[in-house]
Amino acid sequence: MENGSEKWNFQGNKKLNASSISVRGAYNMLMERVNNSRDKKPLRENLVKFLNLMWYYFKANKSKISNSIMVVSLEMLFSNNYRAIANYLSSDLPYQLSPENVFLTIGGTQAIDIILPVLARPGANILLPRPGYPQYDSRASCCWEVDLDSLEVLADENSVATVLINSSNPCGSVFTYQHLEREHTHSLVAEISRKLGIFVISDEIYAPVTYGNNPFVPMGVFSSIVPVITIGSLSKRWLVPGWRTGWIATCDPHGIFQKTGVVKKIISYLEITIDPPTFLQAAIPEILGKTKDEFLSKNLNILRGAANIFYDLCKEILCLTCPHKPVGAMCVMVEINFSQIKDIVDEMDFCAKLAEEESVLLPGVTVGLKNWLRISFAVHTSNLVEGLNRIKAFCLIYAKMPRSYVSW
Numbered sequence: 001m002e003n004g005s006e007k008w009n010f011q012g013n014k015k016l017n018a019s020s021i022s023v024r025g026a027y028n029m030l031m032e033r034v035n036n037s038r039d040k041k042p043l044r045e046n047l048v049k050f051l052n053l054m055w056y057y058f059k060a061n062k063s064k065i066s067n068s069i070m071v072v073s074l075e076m077l078f079s080n081n082y083r084a085i086a087n088y089l090s091s092d093l094p095y096q097l098s099p100e101n102v103f104l105t106i107g108g109t110q111a112i113d114i115i116l117p118v119l120a121r122p123g124a125n126i127l128l129p130r131p132g133y134p135q136y137d138s139r140a141s142c143c144w145e146v147d148l149d150s151l152e153v154l155a156d157e158n159s160v161a162t163v164l165i166n167s168s169n170p171c172g173s174v175f176t177y178q179h180l181e182r183e184h185t186h187s188l189v190a191e192i193s194r195k196l197g198i199f200v201i202s203d204e205i206y207a208p209v210t211y212g213n214n215p216f217v218p219m220g221v222f223s224s225i226v227p228v229i230t231i232g233s234l235s236k237r238w239l240v241p242g243w244r245t246g247w248i249a250t251c252d253p254h255g256i257f258q259k260t261g262v263v264k265k266i267i268s269y270l271e272i273t274i275d276p277p278t279f280l281q282a283a284i285p286e287i288l289g290k291t292k293d294e295f296l297s298k299n300l301n302i303l304r305g306a307a308n309i310f311y312d313l314c315k316e317i318l319c320l321t322c323p324h325k326p327v328g329a330m331c332v333m334v335e336i337n338f339s340q341i342k343d344i345v346d347e348m349d350f351c352a353k354l355a356e357e358e359s360v361l362l363p364g365v366t367v368g369l370k371n372w373l374r375i376s377f378a379v380h381t382s383n384l385v386e387g388l389n390r391i392k393a394f395c396l397i398y399a400k401m402p403r404s405y406v407s408w
Contacts, residue, residue, distance in 0.1 A: 008227075009160050009197040011121075011260040084285035085247050089230065092218050095253055103266055106276050107244040108205040111231040114248065114273070115201060118265045119160050127154055127162040127198075155196045161229075162198055164189065164219060167206040167328030190222035199227040199256075205246075206236050211304035212327025220251030227252040229262075236330070238287055239299065245276045245284065303330060303377075306384060310377040313388045318395040320373075330378035336371050341398040347371055357397075358390040 082099035090097045105111040119126065155162075193200050200219055208216035219228045233246030248266065250257050257263045275281070310332065311325040319340040326332040336350055344350050347370065354360050377384055 081281050081284040084288050088288040093220050101250045103248040105246045107246040108233040111248045114269050123158040124160050163201045165203040169329045190225040193226040201229050203231045206329040210328040211300045223251035227256045306377040317392045331376040358394045360390050
């Protein structure tokens with residue numbers, strides 16, 4: 001599909017046709033055929049009317065209902081959650097997103113589950129990050145930025161997209177503006193993606209959870225260069241992971257996703273999935289628009305302090321190396337130096353023995369890098385120090401060169 005003189009490799013999955021297998025899909029297909037210019041009002045099943053009846057009941061009996069969150073949520077039910085998300089994302093963009101650019105999902109994981117089949121076609125591939133979130137797999141350098149040379153080498157005529165995770169889970173890094181756009185003589189992520197005819201999936205679940213010198217820059221800033229699909233959720237910044245409320249946003253001022261059928265197939269896939277609970281959807285405008293800055297800044301200060309403690313104490317642990325202090329997200333990558341320890345064969349064996357002998361659980365081994373661990377420091381300070389203390393003792397037990405153990 002061409003946009004001016006440019007050719008894009010991606011398009012919506014032509015085999016994905018929800019209207020043939022779901023009530024919602026059939027309903028939306030029929031609504032597209034309704035002639036709205038006629039005087040006749042469409043007669044249809046109306047969920048909104050049912051919800052209105054619920055609202056009238058709660059309004060009439062508000063004084064009798066003890067669960068105020070349900071009342072508040074129903075009061076907000078008919079406000080525009082999509083517009084609230086569009087406005088929230090647009091605050092960092094050079095243009096305004098519309099509600100039509102936003103699609104609600106059950107957390108960020110479902111957003112990933114939707115995007116991948118939407119792009120599926122024989123031979124198609126996506127360039128993924130490593131280390132990365134278990135749903136992804138990638139290419140990164142020691143400073144945890146995208147290996148741009150490899151990006152071009154790995155891509156072929158069947159590549160349709162590349163994935164960025166920023167702020168990075170599991171690396172704890174934050175991409176700079178220069179890295180995302182242009183750095184010295186390198187053509188970077190947006191420009192390389194355009195050159196390759198692929199778009200960018202920007203996983204911004206941890207945005208803007210940053211507490212270093214690099215401010216968070218959404219990839220959507222560069223969507224005039226290359227179309228971007230942004231994945232976000234309430235779980236990390238607002239600390240409500242159990243709410244499972246997320247979104248997909250198309251940052252695409254040139255309408256390329258419409259022309260290639262990607263938007264149509266996202267809608268089609270959503271027609272065969274379930275939605276986030278309505279009362280949680282209704283809370284979105286309040287959460288995005290009225291959360292106090294003090295709450296958000298306090299959380300960042302706590303994470304900054306935990307990151308500093310982890311980085312400083314990790315230096316004293318035999319056989320573990322943390323290449324850089326985390327400046328974003330809630331976790332970090334550390335390397336196991338097996339030349340300094342004995343009787344442990346790999347990172348899985350390390351974690352298994354650590355759990356058995358010290359009751360410290362480090363399940364972050366499925367990140368795509370051998371001999372590396374993902375460790376979360378989003379725990380109470382006393383637990384963080386105690387956990388690192390036990391890891392230090394464990395490493396001393398398996399050290400090839402015995403050393404005296406000094407407690408912190």
